[in-house]
Amino acid sequence: MSNESGFVAGTLVHTNKGLVPIQNLKVGDLVLSKSENGEGETAYTKVLKTFKSAEKMPIMGPFLGVFCTANHPFWVDGEGWVAAEYLDRFSGGPVVTLNQGLLLPTYSYENAIDIFKVGGLYLVQTTEPGLVIHVQNLISKNATINNVDFDLVDFRSGVPLIVYADDDNSSLGYYSKPAIKYIRENGLNKMPGVVVLNGELDREAISYYDQLIDYVLSHGGFDTGAYQDYVYNIEVENFHTYFIHEDGYWVHQ
Numbered sequence: 259m260s261n262e263s264g265f266v267a268g269t270l271v272h273t274n275k276g277l278v279p280i281q282n283l284k285v286g287d288l289v290l291s292k293s294e295n296g297e298g299e300t301a302y303t304k305v306l307k308t309f310k311s312a313e314k315m316p317i318m319g320p321f322l323g324v325f326c327t328a329n330h331p332f333w334v335d336g337e338g339w340v341a342a343e344y345l346d347r348f349s350g351g352p353v354v355t356l357n358q359g360l361l362l363p364t365y366s367y368e369n370a371i372d373i374f375k376v377g378g379l380y381l382v383q384t385t386e387p388g389l390v391i392h393v394q395n396l397i398s399k400n401a402t403i404n405n406v407d408f409d410l411v412d413f414r415s416g417v418p419l420i421v422y423a424d425d426d427n428s429s430l431g432y433y434s435k436p437a438i439k440y441i442r443e444n445g446l447n448k449m450p451g452v453v454v455l456n457g458e459l460d461r462e463a464i465s466y467y468d469q470l471i472d473y474v475l476s477h478g479g480f481d482t483g484a485y486q487d488y489v490y491n492i493e494v495e496n497f498h499t500y501f502i503h504e505d506g507y508w509v510h511q
């Protein structure tokens with residue numbers, strides 16, 4: 259078990275009792291696991307140790323709703339264990355999940371400019387502690403926070419919540435358009451870990467979020483810096499792996 263890698267509070271882990279936030283796991287709990295060499299079937303295996311980082315650490319988000327340290331390993335089809343920061347849409351393989359099959363990341367570590375040296379899809383702190391901009395689609399050497407898509411993520415409750423706005427007259431609404439389109443096309447009323455604000459009913463909140471977004475964009479993110487948070491990890495008996503998020507990303511301990 260690494261003392262310097264892990265996932266933020268609220269990250270769901272697959273257990274014999276369903277999805278459990280990683281910070282709530284205890285020694286003796288059974289988590290879904292699989293041999294770290296990639297062979298054999300999945301099985302429920304005991305948690306031997308739990309871990310919380312002593313200090314807040316820089317956080318990146320390799321996939322929607324997944325927030326971790328850049329060095330945490332994911333299983334890549336055809337390659338094996340690869341740290342989150344080195345997942346690559348072009349030169350690497352897809353990541354293995356339980357429920358979504360093989361998924362490609364939306365960034366290229368070889369091409370992306372990482373202004374904070376965090377790795378992958380970095381997170382930028384706004385002037386409101388716990389409200390964070392999560393950059394997306396870093397596949398070009400010319401990409402900066404001012405010319406890429408991003409999500410607004412709210413960590414203030416201790417559980418990450420992605421915030422979108424169904425609104426044509428705001429910065430948040432503008433950057434929410436791809437997500438809103440996806441939600442409508444798929445007839446989704448609710449998505450886990452996502453809230454959609456109404457352009458009329460939630461105008462005050464949207465205006466506040468716009469102020470935070472516009473400030474970060476006008477300063478390129480350098481003024482507020484990279485988002486940092488405490489991370490959690492577990493040691494798993496025998497197999498040393500577990501599955502996270504509703505989609506079931508397979509990760510090493």
